[in-house]
Amino acid sequence: MTDREGKSWGRLIKYHRQQQSLRQDDVALGICTPSYLSRIENGVVVAEQTVYEMLLARLGIDFENEVANLELKHSLLEIMYAKLLSNETLTQSELAALNSYQSEVLHQEIDLLAGLVYSRYLSSIDELIEARKLLMKIEPFITWHQDRVTQMYIAITTNVHLLFLEFEEIIFREEQQHVSNYMNTANRFEQANYLYHLAFAHHRYYSFQQALYYINRSADTFSHQYKPLFQLKLYSMKGVILNDLHRFQEALLEFEAGLELLRNVSAIQTPRQWSSLYNNLAYCYECQGLFKEAMSYYEQANSSEEDLHVVINWMRAAYQQGDEETLLKLFTNYPRKRFEVLHHQYQRELLNYASERDYTLNKLNNIEELVFPYFSEQEHYSLTLYYAPLWAAFYEELHAYKRASICFKHAFIASEKVRRRMGS
Numbered sequence: 001m002t003d004r005e006g007k008s009w010g011r012l013i014k015y016h017r018q019q020q021s022l023r024q025d026d027v028a029l030g031i032c033t034p035s036y037l038s039r040i041e042n043g044v045v046v047a048e049q050t051v052y053e054m055l056l057a058r059l060g061i062d063f064e065n066e067v068a069n070l071e072l073k074h075s076l077l078e079i080m081y082a083k084l085l086s087n088e089t090l091t092q093s094e095l096a097a098l099n100s101y102q103s104e105v106l107h108q109e110i111d112l113l114a115g116l117v118y119s120r121y122l123s124s125i126d127e128l129i130e131a132r133k134l135l136m137k138i139e140p141f142i143t144w145h146q147d148r149v150t151q152m153y154i155a156i157t158t159n160v161h162l163l164f165l166e167f168e169e170i171i172f173r174e175e176q177q178h179v180s181n182y183m184n185t186a187n188r189f190e191q192a193n194y195l196y197h198l199a200f201a202h203h204r205y206y207s208f209q210q211a212l213y214y215i216n217r218s219a220d221t222f223s224h225q226y227k228p229l230f231q232l233k234l235y236s237m238k239g240v241i242l243n244d245l246h247r248f249q250e251a252l253l254e255f256e257a258g259l260e261l262l263r264n265v266s267a268i269q270t271p272r273q274w275s276s277l278y279n280n281l282a283y284c285y286e287c288q289g290l291f292k293e294a295m296s297y298y299e300q301a302n303s304s305e306e307d308l309h310v311v312i313n314w315m316r317a318a319y320q321q322g323d324e325e326t327l328l329k330l331f332t333n334y335p336r337k338r339f340e341v342l343h344h345q346y347q348r349e350l351l352n353y354a355s356e357r358d359y360t361l362n363k364l365n366n367i368e369e370l371v372f373p374y375f376s377e378q379e380h381y382s383l384t385l386y387y388a389p390l391w392a393a394f395y396e397e398l399h400a401y402k403r404a405s406i407c408f409k410h411a412f413i414a415s416e417k418v419r420r421r422m423g424s
């Protein structure tokens with residue numbers, strides 16, 4: 001019997017003894033001393049299995065039945081967790097079972113696993129605050145060994161950090177604690193999933209070389225498995241990373257591999273997947289200055305599934321192409337009130353004003369002071385690197401060179417931050 005199993009049985013004995021209002025003396029009589037029972041209940045010692053059997057029997061609990069029930073619960077929880085990792089929907093009966101497994105008192109390992117799986121379910125339905133509350137309740141019970149509870153805790157907290165856009169927290173934990181080592185005994189798909197999330201976090205943190213390192217590790221770990229949706233994510237993520245490293249032809253190869261997979265596997269052919277892949281292809285062409293090709297792919301992306309992020313990108317490509325007809329059409333079809341994300345609203349305002357070409361110092365200054373500090377605060381460095389030089393050029397047309405230099409400074413600071421992170 002492992003230490004964790006012994007501690008779980010000890011907590012279970014304590015829980016049922018207190019539920020029945022029994023003293024330790026009453027339960028221990030003829031089996032062990034009350035002080036030894038106290039140490040069992042508090043996980044200080046791990047006793048022989050027969051001791052747990054006798055103590056539980058005195059409390060009216062059959063040890064073998066309890067073990068069988070735990071094994072069944074554990075099996076069902078693993079099935080549900082695997083489905084959640086693969087973005088599959090839980091059935092109503094599975095949800096009912098998962099709810100029934102939740103316990104206010106975490107007296108067994110199975111309670112911790114049930115809480116972790118439920119937290120992962122909550123994050124899958126965007127109940128992020130509740131998911132985090134549950135994880136905080138579970139955290140004190142994590143032993144940080146290569147056990148199932150620790151592995152699930154690492155994977156699920158990483159997922160929640162991502163959903164809260166807390167990329168630095170993921171990177172810092174891995175650098176300081178090397179938590180990927182705890183995943184070594186997990187199945188290969190779970191290991192690949194964690195490495196993919198590390199790659200994603202590093203990419204969003206602008207540490208592109210590290211992102212490439214982790215996405216390659218994820219792909220190597222995942223090899224020879226058939227999970228086409230995850231394979232598609234690997235192709236897309238690697239393509240995005242290579243694109244930001246200006247390795248455009250290699251990026252296009254990854255996106256083309258993703259398209260080939262998507263064309264041939266009907267199970268993953270959703271509007272969202274088509275839209276995401278076309279958007280990535282479009283951005284790759286935009287970064288190469290091939291704006292006409294970019295516009296074509298942005299249009300395909302938006303026709304697959306209307307996405308306001310794609311629309312903003314399409315507007316930007318149309319502006320750079322000088323396609324005033326398309327740009328006007330997009331501005332008409334997508335007024336500012338349709339955009340809820342703040343950086344989308346700001347980009348639309350920047351592009352709309354830039355396309356009007358009726359510049360005044362006051363208007364330029366008002367937009368600059370509103371937008372660029374926000375981009376900096378939110379670490380939207382790529383947006384600053386595009387729009388700040390554009391705004392500087394407008395100031396120069398009005399001979400406002402001091403204001404232009406401030407915009408160039410915004411771009412320089414963003415560039416330096418990206419450079420440092422890329423070199424880390």
